[in-house]
Amino acid sequence: MKLHVLHRTRFKYAGTVKESYNEARLQPTTSEGQVCHNFILKVLPTSKLSHYLDFYFNYVHLFDVSQPHTELVVEANSTVTTVDTPALGVTATPALLANADACARMERCYDFLQSSTYVELNADVWRLALDATDGQADMWQASLAIMRYIYREFHYQPASTNVHTHMREVLKAKHGVCQDFAHVMLGLCRSLKIPARYVSGYLYNGPADQLKGAQASHAWVEVYIPNHGWCGLDPTNNRLTYSHYVKVAVGRDYADVSPLKGTYRGTAKRQLSVDVLVTRLEDDAASVASPAGTKLAR
Incomplete structure (x- = not known):
């Protein structure tokens, strides 16, 4: 299944904000059952972007906005192909709870x-x-x-x-x-x-x-x-x-995978709005084998 994901976050501040430092975990992963073909991250006001892989191999994009602003918009667009992966059934080789202690050594x-x-x-x-x-x-x-x-x-x-x-x-x-x-x-x-x-x-x-x-x-x-x-x-x-799920990041809990977080200097009064739209595109089976790289836009 080929899907397009739009994730837009908008902050409106009651006063002028400056020295805003942020990190985003919005890029879908390429892993078993999923390929991210395209990812574009847009930030307004204009900001220079960089990215790295964190401890759990999630994509993290960094940006800072140094000029004064009263609104911050972060928009991520992704194109992803997903497939169903075989589920474990009752006939699968059992992993006993009694032996679960061994996992702590992994x-x-x-x-x-x-x-x-x-x-x-x-x-x-x-x-x-x-x-x-x-x-x-x-x-x-x-x-x-x-x-x-x-x-x-x-x-x-x-x-x-x-x-x-x-x-x-x-x-x-x-x-x-x-x-x-x-x-x-x-x-x-x-x-x-x-x-x-x-x-x-x-x-x-x-x-x-x-x-x-x-x-x-x-x-x-x-x-x-x-x-x-x-x-x-x-x-x-x-x-x-299954194939309707698009995986972005993994961690110990939400604190490790927050889609967008950061700090700034300015008023504490703000309005936050988040829009997410997931739509299905025309299936393209051949595209599963050819993931594209990250594209950064600003």
Whole structure:
């Protein structure tokens, strides 16, 4: 499936702002099941752009705006081809929870077994994870059980939380949005020694408006299953990730993958608006094998 993603962020300030320093994680990755063919980042006022790969191999674009301004607009346009990847089934080679301790000795997993900025591991979370998995002995089946538990017990309620809401608050309130449900799933999985990482990206909803979190930045979870690798699960929609999902960045939680963050000198009064539009383009099977490089615009 070939998709185009438009992500526009606009800050309007009540007064003049200067010395603005920012970083953006908006470029989709090229990885298994996905190729980013084109990426253009536009910043107004005009700014010089640079980019690098962070610790988790996410694309990070840096820019600073030195001239006085009252509005900042950051617009990212991406063209991505996605394909469905085979899902693990009940016949797959099982990875037993009893052997999950071995994952802590893997470099790729260690960071995703710990508490982090918005995820806390404690005895209460561990007991909740045991209840949610109901005696499952297999890491993959336990992960599925946790996803189903969150979908069943938590209510999707837009604007009920913010980007700084901690997992413990969501556990008490039993409602939130995709980011919150991802944090809860991270905590439950990690409590059982299942490596779990936060994924930011987008979700193409298609003509039928059935999936929650579409036409906005979306978040889900990837769990690491020995002998199989990282597998995507979306607790907001109770489903495995597939070709409608566009992956941008991974990290321990939202703090590692914020789409746009920075500092500036000026008034604290501002208005923020974010527009995301994911549209399907004409499929081009040949394009999957020929990813294009990053294009920077200003």
